[in-house]
Amino acid sequence: MVERRKPIKVNDAVDRVMKFAVSGSVSYLSIEQAYGHFLGEDLVADHDVPSFDRSPYDGFAIRSIDTKNASHTNPLTLEVVGEIGAGSLFEKTVGEGQTVRIMTGAQIPAGCDAVVMLELTQEFEKDSKPHIEIKRSFNQGDNISFTGEDTKSGTVLATKGTYINPGIVALLATFGYKDVPVSSKPKIGVIATGSELLEVDEALQPGKIRNSNAYMIVSQIERAGGQPVYLGQFSDDLSTCYTQVKDALNKVDFLITTGGVSVGDYDYLPEIYQMLGANVLFNKVGMRPGSVTTIAEKDGKLLFGLSGNPSACYVGFELFTRPIIRTYLHSNHQCLQKVSATLGADFLKPNPFDRFVRGYLSYDEGKLTATPAGLDKSNVVSSLGMANVLILLPGGTRGYKRGMNVKVILLEDQTGTTLESFLSD
Ligand SMILES: Nc1nc2c(c(=O)[nH]1)N[C@H]1C(S)=C(S)[C@@H](COP(=O)(O)OP(=O)(O)OC[C@H]3O[C@@H](n4cnc5c(N)ncnc54)[C@H](O)[C@@H]3O)O[C@H]1N2
Numbered sequence: 443m444v445e446r447r448k449p450i451k452v453n454d455a456v457d458r459v460m461k462f463a464v465s466g467s468v469s470y471l472s473i474e475q476a477y478g479h480f481l482g483e484d485l486v487a488d489h490d491v492p493s494f495d496r497s498p499y500d501g502f503a504i505r506s507i508d509t510k511n512a513s514h515t516n517p518l519t520l521e522v523v524g525e526i527g528a529g530s531l532f533e534k535t536v537g538e539g540q541t542v543r544i545m546t547g548a549q550i551p552a553g554c555d556a557v558v559m560l561e562l563t564q565e566f567e568k569d570s571k572p573h574i575e576i577k578r579s580f581n582q583g584d585n586i587s588f589t590g591e592d593t594k595s596g597t598v599l600a601t602k603g604t605y606i607n608p609g610i611v612a613l614l615a616t617f618g619y620k621d622v623p624v625s626s627k628p629k630i631g632v633i634a635t636g637s638e639l640l641e642v643d644e645a646l647q648p649g650k651i652r653n654s655n656a657y658m659i660v661s662q663i664e665r666a667g668g669q670p671v672y673l674g675q676f677s678d679d680l681s682t683c684y685t686q687v688k689d690a691l692n693k694v695d696f697l698i699t700t701g702g703v704s705v706g707d708y709d710y711l712p713e714i715y716q717m718l719g720a721n722v723l724f725n726k727v728g729m730r731p732g733s734v735t736t737i738a739e740k741d742g743k744l745l746f747g748l749s750g751n752p753s754a755c756y757v758g759f760e761l762f763t764r765p766i767i768r769t770y771l772h773s774n775h776q777c778l779q780k781v782s783a784t785l786g787a788d789f790l791k792p793n794p795f796d797r798f799v800r801g802y803l804s805y806d807e808g809k810l811t812a813t814p815a816g817l818d819k820s821n822v823v824s825s826l827g828m829a830n831v832l833i834l835l836p837g838g839t840r841g842y843k844r845g846m847n848v849k850v851i852l853l854e855d856q857t858g859t860t861l862e863s864f865l866s867d
């Protein structure tokens with residue numbers, strides 16, 4: 443009689459795995475390479491931005507006091523005593539009745555406290571000297587971009603573990619990070635098991651399939667921020683698979699295997715964990731797909747035994763491996779975000795287990811709709827291509843009808859959420 447496995451709840455499973463989460467080290471990359479990595483330390487402004495009062499317009503820097511009585515009927519004439527573009531300085535102090543032609547981004551000259559846009563002035567020559575006419579008054583500070591108005595020195599602009607998007611790259615450059623401290627990516631080994639597996643460039647043969655999981659998982663690792671180390675595909679042979687898994691553990695931070703975790707004659711992973719003396723955290727989860735997901739730990743190193751079925755493999759990775767990767771990268775938003783959406787199609791099949799249905803989000807007049815992406819079986823691959831969310835349908839006796847409110851897990855989001863909020867939502 444085959445062992446009967448006792449399923450645990452998805453949240454308990456996530457919690458058990460996360461007890462073994464560790465953070466990695468910090469290394470340096472040039473700013474050109476930093477995009478797509480994760481900050482290895484807090485990004486703190488070490489100077490005010492801007493670091494000097496500057497003009498937000500092309501125009502004239504003036505002393506507002508001079509314009510006190512200026513109006514349409516009483517135009518004010520000022521002598522233009524200089525001209526500065528961005529990056530240049532006006533070295534003298536501007537005096538009464540004087541102005542300096544100034545370009546966007548240039549430092550406000552000493553003596554001036556406001557800027558008039560070019561369009562509001564009339565330029566002319568008097569006594570062979572350039573002058574302007576202004577027909578309204580200005581207040582102190584009008585049209586000045588003040589020191590520190592963008593950000594003040596000492597402000598934490600992004601915390602350690604933040605995903606480096608193009609905006610973060612702009613901040614890194616602003617604060618002079620030629621070399622950027624980044625979280626070192628965890629090395630994650632990938633082994634595919636199965637005697638039915640063909641290489642991706644092999645022609646189909648009777649009873650065989652191409653190994654899609656390995657390439658899918660490698661991409662999921664990259665999307666999550668890890669560094670995949672593909673170690674190959676192996677036939678269902680106990681001693682080969684054992685040796686491969688044992689050797690792999692010395693080379694990587696975590697190891698993912700796909701296939702061989704169920705109760706079939708050639709499902710060797712449970713035996714391999716036993717031979718390794720690994721501590722199996724669970725081998726059955728109350729979820730579909732991915733109920734056979736098995737996770738073990740050997741000397742603190744996690745072994746993710748993901749299902750061979752493509753959709754089950756995919757979901758198991760996003761729920762259990764991704765938060766481990768993000769923790770390694772120092773993120774405190776390790777888990778994928780959950781948001782509310784309207785279910786876009788009936789899903790009438792009830793199931794005692796929680797379902798994670800591959801779906802896609804659409805945005806209809808500000809309303810989020812999540813629609814199942816295709817056939818919802820754990821052995822299908824076709825529904826994965828369109829999936830950008832997992833629609834969470836809690837287990838129970840009822841089916842779900844179009845229009846109902848559901849939670850969805852955002853697969854492509856980089857912000858994430860805390861473990862606490864993921865588990866409580
Ligand atoms: N008697 C039972 N049978 C099964 C149970 C069960 O509880 N009792 N669980 C079913 C569930 S649920 C799943 S999910 C699968 C899990 O199977 P394994 O993780 O042991 O994976 P395999 O047996 O190796 O393969 C399953 C399936 O996936 C295909 N596969 C495997 N590797 C790949 C790959 N790299 N790329 C693409 N496809 C792959 C393989 O050909 C099989 O079709 O077990 C059920 N059975």
Ligand code: MOO
Binds near residue numbers: 820
């Ligand atoms: O682990 Mo299986 O995916 O529940 O189908």
Ligand SMILES: [Mg+2]
Binds near residue numbers: 701703706
């Ligand atoms: Mg099997």
